[in-house]
Amino acid sequence: MNDQHPKVGRSSSPEAPVSPHLGTMASPSLGALSALLRKSQRLVITSHIQPDGDSIGSSLALAWGLEKLGKQVRILHPDSCPEKYRFLDPHGRIEVVREGAALDLAGADLGVLLDASDPARVGKLKEAFFKAPFPKVCIDHHVSSPRSEFLLHHACPKAAATASLVLQVLDLLQVSLEPAIASALFVGLSTDTGWFRYSNTSARVFREAARFIQAGADAEALFSQIYETFSLARIRLEGVVLERIHSEFGGSFLWSYLDRRTIEAVRVPLVEFDGLIDPLRTIRGGKIMALFYEIQPEVWKVSFRSRGEVDVEAIATRLGGGGHVKAAGCNVKGTLEAVEKVLRQEVAKALGT
Ligand SMILES: [Mn+2]
Structure with missing residues (x-):
């Protein structure tokens, strides 16, 4: 269940100003984080147990975006992808880690945790990821205090989904949205907002969704894949x-x-x-x-x-x-x-x- 998902009340503070290039103004910490992503060559992306549309969509979109910049990216998840999201990953880019399996992460130079910040949330990957020698960064939209595990910890509870933050990162890295990336991010954003119904569905969410549609995400097909494929x-x-x-x-x-x-x-x-x-x-x-x-x-x-x-x-x-x-x-x-x-x-x- 998506218990860890913010369905928070609408913030009363004004939204960040809109920049024509970035869509929304990114925070300085996201800027620093993006610079670190740009510098890194071999990245490991992970996310939380019981993956949902946001953790899966954000992981894939960030990986594909970084690959467009010539980087090597591995996505390691602690649990397998629910059937309804499998279509997003037809080539099995997300590796699901087996209990007790030996993981060689020595060659990586940066670890990215998405949609969670507590090491306990990465389940059986906790040891391998957090004990690995590479620096770690976190991109998350849950309320959390800064954690020493991360070199950079970007926690933005005002964001409706981690997908929104990944979009900002891709903008900062000047990665253009292509249909697969846009679809993955649309899935993250739409599922974390209960298909644009929860109170976190801000004007900004619709602006971001519009960009995903513009870039090739097919809202009807995605809805059908996610919500109309129950056994x-x-x-x-x-x-x-x-x-x-x-x-x-x-x-x-x-x-x-x-x-x-x-x-x-x-x-x-x-x-x-x-x-x-x-x-x-x-x-x-x-x-x-x-x-x-x-x-x-x-x-x-x-x-x-x-x-x-x-x-x-x-x-x-x-x-x-x-x-x-x-x-x-x-x-x-x-x-x-x-x-x-x-x-x-x-x-x-x-x-x-
Ligand atoms: Mn989320």
Whole structure:
């Protein structure tokens, strides 16, 4: 699930001034980062576990852009690409690292982490990437404090997607958008904004989207690839989620669950669970939405969404997870009843009841 995605409220501060060349004015730190990218020759790009449209699109677009400048680029991801995004990478440029596999990264001269900053978020790549001798940079749009692991850490929570930041980098590097790059970035931007519906969908997002379309991204085809290619099993699983919706606190708290037995019976891989919570967000009166699914016996991954003022990040953080005000997640151990109980207490606090 895209729990780590900002679906933050619209910023009240004015947007950065628009420059005709760059589309948007890049920050000095992105300038320094781009200069470092330009100087480097052999780069390793990585991103977070449970890859989403933004991590995949941003990784591919940056790699292709850097290759246009004659650089050698490897993309290493800790988890495999969900089926719906495979079309973006027909030649298998993204290498998925196997557990315990030996990785020779000695020849690289720069590591780039995209769409995350916490080393724990790169899963099984953590050791290989962070212990490698090359300097590391980070390009991310999540709220985070500066981290010593990075020579340069560009965290821009105002950006709707990492794809927006990669666009700025490519502009600074004067890499022109070609259809494949534009499509990959369009996927990052469109999926992180819930196809231009979430509150992070700013005017700037539409300006960037317009550039991607202009450069050859086909919005209809991309939409169809991402949102209209579910397996029958995945849709049936959504049926189970819908059937099990519980409504509590006068309809303010809506939740559903998928237990181990159900998950094993349907044979839908966890990577395809993305979006299962979305229908809960569409119910009138809902303030906090939660979907819990049992990823291991008595270990539940809980995804939260909020509508209105409730901060679900605060709930997730108290339970050892994190995320954003409107989308967050955590893991909770115990029986379904125990998890429900914990959640109910937290929701009661958050709703002030
Ligand atoms: Mn993102």
